[in-house]
Amino acid sequence: MWPEKASDGVGMGSMAQKGRSYRLWQMLGHGAGSSWQPILILGGTAVLAIFLQPILQGEVSSGLIFVLGITIVGATSGLVPSLICALAASAVFNFFLADPVLTFRMNTGNDLAPPIIFTLCAFVSGLLSGRLRDKTSQLGKTNLQLESLLDTSRMLQAAPDIPAIQEVLKETVPGRLGFSLWLFTIGDGRARAVEQLADRQDLRELADSTLSGEAVIRDEIGVAYRLDGSRSCVGALVIQGPGDAQVDPAFLEALASLVGLAVERAQFASAIAEAEANLRAEGFKSALLSSVSHDLRTPLTTISASASSLIDYGTRLDDGTSRKLLRGIVDECDRLNRITANLLELSRLQSGGASLTGQVLSVSDVVRTVVQRARERANGHEIRVSPPGQDVLVMADTALFELALTNVIQNAIQYSEPGTTIQIDARTRDGTCLLTVTDEGCGIPIGEQDRVFDRFYRVKRDHSSPQGSGLGLAIAKGFVEAFNGSIELTSPIAGRAGTSVTIWLPLFRETAP
Amino acid sequence: MMAGHVLLVDDEPALVSVLEPVLKAEGCKVTVAIDGNAAISSVIAGDPDVVLLDLGLPDMDGKAVIQTIRDSSQVPIIVISARHQESEKIAALDEGADDYVNKPFEIGELMARIRAAVRRAKASEEAVAVFEAGPLKVDFTTRQVEVMGEPVKLSPKEYLLLHALARNAGKVVTHKRLLAAGWGSEGADSQYLRVYIGLLRQKVEADPSYPELVITEPGLGYRLKV
Known part of the structure; x- marks a missing residue:
């Protein structure tokens, strides 16, 4: 379900993503200890300034130390903390450092200038460094969001189908931060969850309301985003945060639009796959129809020509010829019947295992039934059977087993000279039943041996031979494979001409009741 | 026999x-x-x-x-x-x-x-000079056409088509061949052919709506019944 390639892509992306999502988490204001940082810095600089004041012998130098502290706070914590620090520093400067010391009171004249200038400097440096830091932080955040979206987009592109998209969502930043992301597609005009929701009916209703209503709906249970593809709405995405956690709404909206496109692409891809499957089925049907119309008409032609000849020329034909024509009608009716049976069984095999019923069959019984019927059709061929020592049981479908064996024996009759022998052996080996049909016929060219099991494939022959439908061996193969067996063909057989077809079927094992 | x-x-x-x-x-x-x-x-x-x-x-x-x-x-x-x-x-x-x-x-x-x-x-x-089938008689040398002994006047195109059909009497003559016979080009519009066959039937058939001489072979062409 999750192809190797796609999972690789996700794995590689997730390494980078992990670090990035943590940084984003921090930048969103969830980093621990960040509110204490400005106080510590300011406290440090205040202590430094006060203690160094006797050594530096001047309030100007101490003031510069304060300005340094405010700049650092601005650069690390942003505009607001730096302005607060500036205010605090101004108070500390006035109280501890500016004359008269240890009082906020101001003397007149010259004493007034240093605190005012200091306050001005503190505010301006706080303002500048804080704003710069905020801008940089904003840029970094945007950058991270973009990179994160890019990663997500890459993973979504690798997702082959809609369930894979749901998996990708867990790998996105919000998914890694503990958010639940529920993907909904549209079925029968309503939202349909991609993953089993169990008892979360409320989520489905939220998704439903965004399909018909606004593109984004915020609710106490979560936020629902309508997923719009390039042509129409393709589903909904419901995001539920852990507790009061927040992610930038713009980021989530961008994520929703990416997911929308990915869902649409996956839907297109599955529509194309379906269309291709239909096309193949159509091709098969038309090949079948043209083959069937030809195959049915061939025996019908003989029947029609024979019957009308007997009517028109009855008295003018000698007894031998009349009997031959009548025999031909019976034979061709039998052939029509076999073609019909083949078609029916082919459609059963085609429709999959649903209509195939396995039952315990005795191989000798099936062989006896089939050989009895084949002997009636045999054109002077001798059909010899060597039965297995004990009764061999297999699990198979009766009609299909008989048909598969009939087809193999029929081929042996058709493609070998009258008077030759057709040998049928049933044996057991290593828990399987081997059923071998060997003829002394013309054999099959080595290059064509693999293809004789293909539907509608007929070996091209340079001398007269009745043409089959090209379905017989295909059905035999379909049958044995449906019952976990196999079929193989050997030709020519060592030392002489001829073909040998072996059907392997697993032996039926009685399970303890 | x-x-x-x-x-x-x-x-x-x-x-x-x-x-x-x-x-x-x-x-x-x-x-x-x-x-x-x-x-x-x-x-x-x-x-x-x-x-x-x-x-x-x-x-x-x-x-x-x-x-x-x-x-x-x-x-x-x-x-x-x-x-x-x-x-x-x-x-x-x-x-x-x-x-x-x-x-x-x-x-x-x-x-x-x-x-x-x-x-x-x-x-x-034997390279017959005169073709006869039922009521129809075509003299290839004089280009005279008679139905039930009555002379019929055909336009040159109608005669060319009848000639092609009579020369192959009993056999299907494809649209392509009839177009070649009447218009000198196999690619001519087969609509013309339908129109002229209709005109020909008006003149030679007893009941043109139920043709018994110039038979349509659907999708293939026409056959002059012998």
Whole structure:
């Protein structure tokens, strides 16, 4: 379900993503200890300034130390903390450092200038460094969001189908931060969850309301985003945060639009796959129809020509010829019947295992039934059977087993000279039943041996031979494979001409009741 | 009774074993060929009076067989095929086949087609000057056309079409060939052909809505009934 390639892509992306999502988490204001940082810095600089004041012998130098502290706070914590620090520093400067010391009171004249200038400097440096830091932080955040979206987009592109998209969502930043992301597609005009929701009916209703209503709906249970593809709405995405956690709404909206496109692409891809499957089925049907119309008409032609000849020329034909024509009608009716049976069984095999019923069959019984019927059709061929020592049981479908064996024996009759022998052996080996049909016929060219099991494939022959439908061996193969067996063909057989077809079927094992 | 030499080309033994004795009962000499190459060499060696050809042969395409036979012989060829597509029939007729019989067929129909083909071949050998079929009489030398003894005036195009049909009486003449006969170009609009066949029927048929002489072969062309 999750192809190797796609999972690789996700794995590689997730390494980078992990670090990035943590940084984003921090930048969103969830980093621990960040509110204490400005106080510590300011406290440090205040202590430094006060203690160094006797050594530096001047309030100007101490003031510069304060300005340094405010700049650092601005650069690390942003505009607001730096302005607060500036205010605090101004108070500390006035109280501890500016004359008269240890009082906020101001003397007149010259004493007034240093605190005012200091306050001005503190505010301006706080303002500048804080704003710069905020801008940089904003840029970094945007950058991270973009990179994160890019990663997500890459993973979504690798997702082959809609369930894979749901998996990708867990790998996105919000998914890694503990958010639940529920993907909904549209079925029968309503939202349909991609993953089993169990008892979360409320989520489905939220998704439903965004399909018909606004593109984004915020609710106490979560936020629902309508997923719009390039042509129409393709589903909904419901995001539920852990507790009061927040992610930038713009980021989530961008994520929703990416997911929308990915869902649409996956839907297109599955529509194309379906269309291709239909096309193949159509091709098969038309090949079948043209083959069937030809195959049915061939025996019908003989029947029609024979019957009308007997009517028109009855008295003018000698007894031998009349009997031959009548025999031909019976034979061709039998052939029509076999073609019909083949078609029916082919459609059963085609429709999959649903209509195939396995039952315990005795191989000798099936062989006896089939050989009895084949002997009636045999054109002077001798059909010899060597039965297995004990009764061999297999699990198979009766009609299909008989048909598969009939087809193999029929081929042996058709493609070998009258008077030759057709040998049928049933044996057991290593828990399987081997059923071998060997003829002394013309054999099959080595290059064509693999293809004789293909539907509608007929070996091209340079001398007269009745043409089959090209379905017989295909059905035999379909049958044995449906019952976990196999079929193989050997030709020519060592030392002489001829073909040998072996059907392997697993032996039926009685399970303890 | 028809006597003559029939070359039967079919790879289906069951059908061959029906047609062979029946054709012999008709007094024909029968040669059987089971593939295209055997058919071609039998035409050269045996000089048959008519060829019954199945299009689906094991060694080569039936149309190629027609083409090769036509290089050396004008023997009538009747195609017998289980492929019923119009395009197949047209291609076979255009290659030079004389007639087309769909499988399955009744023996009477096949015999009638064989007789018509043999008669036509004999007639063309004698290069008849006058064609007669039922009420219709066409004099190829004077271009006189009579129906029930009454002279009929045909336009030049109508005469050309009737001439082409009468020269191949009993046999399907494809749209392409009729267009070539009437308009000198195979690619001419077949709509014209329909119109002129209609005009011709007005003049030669007793009841033009139920034509009994100029028969439509749907999708293929027209046939002048003998």
